[in-house]
Amino acid sequence: MREIFNxxxxxxxxxYWWPADTExxxxxxxxxxxxxxxxxxxxxxxNLKKENLLSPEAIIKVSDxxxxxxxxxAGFYNQKAERLKAFSSFILNGGGIEKLSRLSLYDLREKLLxxxxxxxxxxxxxxxxxxxxxxxxxxxxxxxxxxxxxxxDSEKVDYDVLREMVEVxxxxxxxxFGEFHALIVRQCKEFxxxxxxxxDCSLKDMCVFYRKVAAxxxxx
DNA sequence: CTCCAGGGGGCCA
DNA sequence: TGGCCCCATGGA
Numbered sequence: 001m002r003e004i005f006n007x008x009x010x011x012x013x014x015x016y017w018w019p020a021d022t023e024x025x026x027x028x029x030x031x032x033x034x035x036x037x038x039x040x041x042x043x044x045x046x047n048l049k050k051e052n053l054l055s056p057e058a059i060i061k062v063s064d065x066x067x068x069x070x071x072x073x074a075g076f077y078n079q080k081a082e083r084l085k086a087f088s089s090f091i092l093n094g095g096g097i098e099k100l101s102r103l104s105l106y107d108l109r110e111k112l113l114x115x116x117x118x119x120x121x122x123x124x125x126x127x128x129x130x131x132x133x134x135x136x137x138x139x140x141x142x143x144x145x146x147x148x149x150x151x152x153d154s155e156k157v158d159y160d161v162l163r164e165m166v167e168v169x170x171x172x173x174x175x176x177f178g179e180f181h182a183l184i185v186r187q188c189k190e191f192x193x194x195x196x197x198x199x200d201c202s203l204k205d206m207c208v209f210y211r212k213v214a215a216x217x218x219x220x
Numbered sequence: 221c222t223c224c225a226g227g228g229g230g231c232c233a
Numbered sequence: 234t235g236g237c238c239c240c241a242t243g244g245a
Binding site: 018031075079116141189 | 224
Binding site: 035036037039040043072073074075076077078079080156158 | 240241243244
């Protein structure tokens, strides 16, 4: 696992995730990017920023209709508007992100998962990139990559099983987990760009790709 | 035209 | 638990 991380870092360099100005913006982005291309999320966030709506107080106050209108480019706007409201209420009731970050990782995760519209990946993205606590974020890219590299024998592995599998292989460091996940996303986008479809990327190609990366990195 | 993105909830067997 | 369907926009 460490080897995979090292090769990715050598190839792509640090990714400086999560792209956002504030912790709250990280969380908003985590909800908006659910099954949605990040480029569309950026448009929605730009709309919210333009209207000065990137705070839990402002999200609560704005009308549902207006909120939906602004986040429309991110898709699923009916559900996501509701989720943004629910999450903002949670933050306000909890006394703000600063105060909530004093909770243990486990307690915080339980609370986030109890909010309708926040599942494991979204919760973990918030915990890692906004609350800066060491948890590894699993997504479709993670499963795809680890499957192709032979670390798992199916992409249907349980979320928490895979998360813990990665976590026990690495030091429990938020910085490291965050960089690793960002690199995995970057890797898939970069690699798939060379192929018409991700499904065509065979394990053999992937290994060849990694050998190339390793070779490029070693003779410099 | 089809496919699919940095998912999650509800329903049903 | 595990499989399916729905949600919706925009770029390739």
